[in-house]
Amino acid sequence: MKLTSVFYPKGPGLTELPEQNPDQAELIEVIENHPFSDERSLARRTALQILYELDCTDHPLGHVLTTQLQNEPVDRNVRRYARQLVLGVDAHRVLLDDTIRHFASSWPLEQMAIIDRNILRIAVYEFAISGRVPTGVAIDEAVELAKVFGAESATGFVNGVLGALARDAALLESLRAAAATTDQTEDAPTDESDEEDS
Numbered sequence: 489m490k491l492t493s494v495f496y497p498k499g500p501g502l503t504e505l506p507e508q509n510p511d512q513a514e515l516i517e518v519i520e521n522h523p524f525s526d527e528r529s530l531a532r533r534t535a536l537q538i539l540y541e542l543d544c545t546d547h548p549l550g551h552v553l554t555t556q557l558q559n560e561p562v563d564r565n566v567r568r569y570a571r572q573l574v575l576g577v578d579a580h581r582v583l584l585d586d587t588i589r590h591f592a593s594s595w596p597l598e599q600m601a602i603i604d605r606n607i608l609r610i611a612v613y614e615f616a617i618s619g620r621v622p623t624g625v626a627i628d629e630a631v632e633l634a635k636v637f638g639a640e641s642a643t644g645f646v647n648g649v650l651g652a653l654a655r656d657a658a659l660l661e662s663l664r665a666a667a668a669t670t671d672q673t674e675d676a677p678t679d680e681s682d683e684e685d686s
Contacts, residue, residue: 527563527566527569528569530562531565531566531567531569531570532610532629532633533636534556534557534562534566534567535569535573535577535610536607536610537556538552538553538570538574539574539577539606539609539610540606542574542578543605543606544602549574549578553571553574553575557570557571573610573613573614576613576617576618577609577610577613579670580613580617580667580670581609583663583666583667584608584612584617585605587612587653588600588605588609588612588649590659591649591652591653592608592645592649595645601638601642603634603637603638603642604634604638604639604645607630607633607634607637608646608649610630610633611626611629611630611646611650612650612653612663614626614629615627615654616653616660616663617663617664618667619664626650627647627651627654630646631646633646634646634647
């Protein structure tokens, strides 16, 4: 993250460049778009954006999912994995949130930054619920998302919560067992837009 001073001249109709006066400067945040290393990394970013919108609005899941995936210029595999993550997090949200509360007990989930809690939900889903992503990969990817989208302290927080969960083998086993009793979101049908794209 980089802060930049921007000078906004006062008064309409300026024909010359204004003098730069520090009293007139306003700090703005410039967020650089970091390239993601592969399709799954991009899918995680896309899923995070969808989950963020769902978490801070009352928009219906299907509408947000369809709109966001149509607006993102990404290929079919990225859309498919982003959809899988969003549907998986949604299907197991209570279990995910209870797990996060357990390992971040000093931070009430409702007071946690929306970005942070959704990064945690994605990672916990990937390695503790679906079990299809190696723990280290899921944690590394979550930390990378926190670096790009979270506050300064987010990377340490995300790494700490996920690391504590990763060390609790008994809880990981019970999470996978509990998730197995619910519907499998990985086999959810894709929408027509996925089928039309190459």
